[in-house]
Amino acid sequence: MAFKKSNFAAATALFAIGAKAVNNGLALTPQMGWDNWNALGCDVSEDLLVETADLIVNYGLKDLGYKYVILDDCWSAGRNASNNNTLIVDTEKFPRGMKAVADDIHDLGLLFGMYSDAGRYTCGMYEGSLGYETEDANFFADVGIDYLKYDNCYNEGYAGNQQISSARYRTMGNALNATGRPILYSLCNWGEDYPWNWGSTIANSWRISGDIFDNWDEYDARCPCEGPDAWNCELPGFHCSVTNIFSKVAFIVSKAQPGSWNDLDMLEVGRGAMNDAEYVAHFSMWSAVKSPLIMGNDIRIIKPQDLSILSNAAVIAVNQDPLGQSAARRWLYQTNTTDVDENGKAEIQMWSGNLKSTISADYNDYVVLLVNGNNNATVMNATLEDIFVDSGPKGTAPQVQMSWEVRDLWADRMSNETAAAIINTPTKSGNATTGYNATTIGQGRYNATTTSYADGLMANSSLLLGSVVTTVQPSGTIIANVDRHGVAMFRLRAIPTAVRKRDEL
Amino acid sequence: MAFKKSNFAAATALFAIGAKAVNNGLALTPQMGWDNWNALGCDVSEDLLVETADLIVNYGLKDLGYKYVILDDCWSAGRNASNNNTLIVDTEKFPRGMKAVADDIHDLGLLFGMYSDAGRYTCGMYEGSLGYETEDANFFADVGIDYLKYDNCYNEGYAGNQQISSARYRTMGNALNATGRPILYSLCNWGEDYPWNWGSTIANSWRISGDIFDNWDEYDARCPCEGPDAWNCELPGFHCSVTNIFSKVAFIVSKAQPGSWNDLDMLEVGRGAMNDAEYVAHFSMWSAVKSPLIMGNDIRIIKPQDLSILSNAAVIAVNQDPLGQSAARRWLYQTNTTDVDENGKAEIQMWSGNLKSTISADYNDYVVLLVNGNNNATVMNATLEDIFVDSGPKGTAPQVQMSWEVRDLWADRMSNETAAAIINTPTKSGNATTGYNATTIGQGRYNATTTSYADGLMANSSLLLGSVVTTVQPSGTIIANVDRHGVAMFRLRAIPTAVRKRDEL
């Protein structure tokens, strides 16, 4: 009542950061793209990249924002000792050399990413860049890459505290910057030595865990850190489940900001071992916490239901929201004695976070995520008090006293039939400019190439906002029946009233 | 009986330290003041500071000891490359520049604090001081500040062990000392790398945790370290509850000493999400462990009950006690199966600690704090054996064989009516010299400007000693019915008897 505008504005501004990026000006929203590793490992080739790039265009994924086509490990064949130790491209895999590949990808309106390693060898035992940062940055710039994923294998012991690790990664960051070419710099040191503390000033994202595996919540000894102490993991391992990684970001959501992001690793959507609900949840979770969205499936054999997930612009719009603030976990309950799944787990959690207002209101939109890790569908509740706790605990946030439009972000998911039709349309039917739009298949999808998510949100594009399912009253509760290993994901929009109108700029 | 005086004196002297401060001679008792961050974040301006400073004087807070008016983050606008990289003040927020603000504050008899960060950027993404320590120390001295809060964001990886972090913070300490101006140096590195081990020789206080949140005991994943292993927290986080932070100081109470203090972060009293009992407890706990008392509420909208809490001179006198010894936790019981609160917690604890004798007796006064984390009011007991365990465990302390006057330090709390009257008195009715005393409102409050707490205690000022509620007999027990999420806080004074009189100096 006596609440002053200035007071509240400050409350929401506490951790807001201006539009300026911390680093090289790139990745003001989380990067989107595709990387071959999860599905194909070392089985790389020019054909794979070019064919996939074509499909990314033709399936409309490019226009949804998946811009970076990233070649992972295993592409090189040593160094040329007689030419300044320049890396040599494996011409069996890339017979025309790498620059030709880059050109092809650029010609499609896409961006090209490559991979190296801050160590003696890459994880696949190819030449690493440690000690050759300048040479390799120049090589990459000459190739014309737009993105570097920089791994952590065989790092020769240059790890063990933040100073040691940050120095090693900064060397390459400086070398990339020195080339003059804008190259998004993606750290892949698996969360070792707290990269969220030092990564933002040298890079655009940093991995927070060992490698993901196509699994919802199975414990694997090779990814040993789970539970409330998971933040303290000096053995990041690999074969980490979706929930394992998601639990790790809960501690550090505040570290995400425009220009530098917590990277939960590439998506497993469509890889085949999780079911549709799990992939929907996985994609929603990664989006809500502003992880880069890098597809990890083999696009050449994509299934309709997976294309449908990856194409949900309303969820992507959360990820690409111009505020660039991660959702945060509001609560997690472990109910391991009832309704446990085959891995002995049963936990439910609620996350929420700030989104830019799409109604030019005083109050931001908000994303709400209900995650059900129980073994059966579960009716879950999210109170406004809990959702808005960051604007004031114990119900003191002014938003709790308002009414909110609740929009289901999965309500308008593309049908499998439409997705199948897109997939079954002969490839290269479109072209680099018009993409799939050359046909009528998939018409009406969101096109971020022409209208950025920020602009689309401001323009109230219905493709980005899901469907209203209910209104929640002041001090109310959102209730949803959530699938086993699934999510409910909502966008909340303030319902303006006279008394709450913006009275000043 | 055969107890020798020399033996006991030694027992209490084990960790006593002389009056000399470890560092720059400042903060012989914990600093008191106000900082805008908790309530207002980046919403700073000249008007805010000057208006607040006026209110601090007019509400009598200055004369209670709240001397430092601290401008937190978001005040700068880059560096002047053509002028030795001097920091530029944001003239939209501070149109007359910062020196004018400092002058105004000084004219009120207050002291002025500012903020910077031992990193590339401040937490709000303004220019940090890392690499510019000398330039910035000179700038601050030129402005005329009396206090520097020095944060830890974007520290470029210069963290990971005590040597690395201490070197970074020492650089600024040396630069401040080199200016010749006495500037209280307040480390804000969130307890990273054990600042209690190295902070005392370079600074006057060090934060021991991530940022506080206006909450009693709710777990937030962003402040992950709780429980018996909470001392080992390399991810300090933020959104830490009052009890979370209080539990962390339990391990390191011995590190507080005149000139260098454990900083539990700024007060949340009056911020609105905790109830009166919780704020009373919060203020009592911070006082007892000798945390700096920096108000974090918006003084312009202070409520009477909160002014009443912040004005309790008898509690402040514990904080400002000339011995400068922190109370220590004597016991904590978690009874999580009964009477748990909405966050699933139910723990009770007792703390006690040395205070300077106010009766010139052989034996010091003592503060006793009973904290009730249960979900309902609880009758709690504190035995003399437990209270005085540091002078001899298992009841061997001579104090256990004595009788003690038990004084309730909250008994004489200012009424809401009086507090409301103070608040409702037109501001600037007083002046910088006479403050609120120019009116009759609030008359009879303690005035530390004219009589230091040390002097007031020696003079037996009734305003500092609470009210006697009972006498506890030898080997006796203090019993109190403590509010849900509240405290009982007592000062114990030895009841002199012939046999225990001081027989030598």
Added chain:
Amino acid sequence: MAFKKSNFAAATALFAIGAKAVNNGLALTPQMGWDNWNALGCDVSEDLLVETADLIVNYGLKDLGYKYVILDDCWSAGRNASNNNTLIVDTEKFPRGMKAVADDIHDLGLLFGMYSDAGRYTCGMYEGSLGYETEDANFFADVGIDYLKYDNCYNEGYAGNQQISSARYRTMGNALNATGRPILYSLCNWGEDYPWNWGSTIANSWRISGDIFDNWDEYDARCPCEGPDAWNCELPGFHCSVTNIFSKVAFIVSKAQPGSWNDLDMLEVGRGAMNDAEYVAHFSMWSAVKSPLIMGNDIRIIKPQDLSILSNAAVIAVNQDPLGQSAARRWLYQTNTTDVDENGKAEIQMWSGNLKSTISADYNDYVVLLVNGNNNATVMNATLEDIFVDSGPKGTAPQVQMSWEVRDLWADRMSNETAAAIINTPTKSGNATTGYNATTIGQGRYNATTTSYADGLMANSSLLLGSVVTTVQPSGTIIANVDRHGVAMFRLRAIPTAVRKRDEL
């Protein structure tokens, strides 16, 4: 069904690494041999080594691959200050000097290993090599050693993070390489500072724990790290049980690769305090995870049943498999409330891992290990879904849809009668070239000197493949009744069908 060949090939290739070794080209499969420490400690002499070397030849152990005869600590007598600080051999123990011993061992077709320490002293308080790496590497090369075990005692504080420890160990690695003599370099730093992260580029193996003790699962406070947090052990200790060490390798199996191995410490087989089932399990576990197999018993008093275990070529062939991939733990269940043993433990676990195909099939062979830590024999199950999880979780691995030949690797274990006959044959009855084959005792044993394990596997040698016990059908389960504290160990071979034939190279 629509599964593409290329997709699956990639799946198995994810972590495959080419034949090239990471380091000095040695130990492309884990080293095998004998070291005197476990059984004899400092009680070393020329006679011990020569007598043991003879027995290793005569008992057929050399031809099974146990090539390295390693002299551990306590062989030196200071440094010669007047001769470049060269180490002095203790001539009471080695009256002919060490080169003569090396020559004798080499004459038997064996290789010679010695011991030093990356510290001021060895663990037995003899001269350490810290600061004398070049001198000592030259000494060792002059002696003609083929193997250096390099310990970690008295390291003068050069430990505490990966950078510090790796630098200390790299110094000796460089010095060894500089001699020009191929010397297998075995790190013995007990897993301190994560040697699996940096050991591979400087050495051929690294210990992962404190010293082993001849015990199945008894907790010893001197080896304090057990359970799910055991990966985080800065106090490696000693007196570690077999299961303690085995649990530690579960986190880091991916670090084993040709040329550099996780070393679980020397074998306790035959040391006398475990029973036959426990030794069988111990030997199987070490083999499956590609630990070096260094016998630790006194060969001069070997018992028939222990010779039988150490001689199981079918199990050794798993260890020496040319793929060089460690098995991984698929599950572990602690059922501490039922059937606990005398140490209060009851856990069962299943491990599996890739082996090179012995049928030139598309699909690799696989090793399956069922470990029973219960107090009684237990019927255990391993599903194909769990066995092949790395090729696709949740049953998506194509191998799950196949049938597999299940071969018991312990079925053809040498009888005690045969082993006794070998032992009781007068030593030196054979000679260095023909070894035990000069007699008819033990005829038909595998001879890796003439046919490498790789060649023998490709040639389908029946001595390396165990006996078929059953066939498991698609989506089926392997069932075995496993001894108390014992294992079942199987080799799975794909049963080729027309549809699954390799259709391309």
Added chain:
Amino acid sequence: MAFKKSNFAAATALFAIGAKAVNNGLALTPQMGWDNWNALGCDVSEDLLVETADLIVNYGLKDLGYKYVILDDCWSAGRNASNNNTLIVDTEKFPRGMKAVADDIHDLGLLFGMYSDAGRYTCGMYEGSLGYETEDANFFADVGIDYLKYDNCYNEGYAGNQQISSARYRTMGNALNATGRPILYSLCNWGEDYPWNWGSTIANSWRISGDIFDNWDEYDARCPCEGPDAWNCELPGFHCSVTNIFSKVAFIVSKAQPGSWNDLDMLEVGRGAMNDAEYVAHFSMWSAVKSPLIMGNDIRIIKPQDLSILSNAAVIAVNQDPLGQSAARRWLYQTNTTDVDENGKAEIQMWSGNLKSTISADYNDYVVLLVNGNNNATVMNATLEDIFVDSGPKGTAPQVQMSWEVRDLWADRMSNETAAAIINTPTKSGNATTGYNATTIGQGRYNATTTSYADGLMANSSLLLGSVVTTVQPSGTIIANVDRHGVAMFRLRAIPTAVRKRDEL
């Protein structure tokens, strides 16, 4: 049966280390003496030292081995800037200067120890030696000290890993050695950064925990590390209970060896808050693990029962055993649900360890310690299998097949009457040479000044061997009814039989 002598000898020799000390040749057995800190803190003076030294002689403590009289903190008064920054002795406390005190102490046949700190200040805020190591070592040598206790307060951030801390402590060690005076060097860095790993080559002992408190098992938050993870304590704290510290040494018993010892901190015997059984246990535990035995009580007011404990030569002989091997914990059971004490604890444990044979047998003597932490007296059992596990687990140790004489080391404890008579004899009745022997009081006590413990043990002195209480048969069990919070402590001596006679030297 077929057990070979050489085999067993090796088994027991595994960790035996020759007589040579690792460092400066001092402390071949743990140092014994007295330090003023525990009882008197900063209340130090010449009179205190001289009076106490006299009493140490007159009460026969000197001749029991308590040789070092150690002046702890608070003796200095700054540095003399005009005299090479030499430390200045506080002449109020030490009017004749410190050399005179040293001379007096030396004249009594005692040795003199002093205190400094590897930091800016001592813990009591006096001048520390960091940066002044050479000056201060020279000062100490000039004074004529024989012992330096070197503390860890205010260490300016030079901590955080083994390399940093060891370098800081090595500097003083080198400076002490450079003086040419033999000075026992006692590290007091509270177990920070694993001093047991690096302390042995630079010093004679190292503290393993925070400061002791006069308490059996009460948890104090200021000493937060307890339980199975207590080895991993970066916050050593203070106010550690006897059982807290004892549990910490369990992990590192192997680090004790002649010349360098785990220091469990000074004794609390006689300080007044524990009962007799607890002090007996405390003294026994410290003795068994070869901690230095530094009395911490005020000798001037010693009580007879405490003198009796400190005078038990049979227990001291375990501590001073020439083998210098620590006992190790064989088992610990926590039975927290039954018979818990007032601190909620109930744990029983058994320790045993090697002692030099007092019967010139093949087999060493052995010490057995049964510690009862239950709330009531408890009948406890120790099997020979568990006692001798280090010589062979699971009953394979040859000692298990032997019979053993069980000698109760507390059976012959001095009576309170005798102790009272010693205390009540006018001081200075004896003299520096003859000590208390000048009277008949206390006659027949062991005199280590004339006969070292090593010689006394070899001579079968009945004063060192306790009394036989039983014989335990092969595979037998020792049974004892152990006091609440008490111990049973036995020396086992092999009962020689013809078949087990030593057949070779």
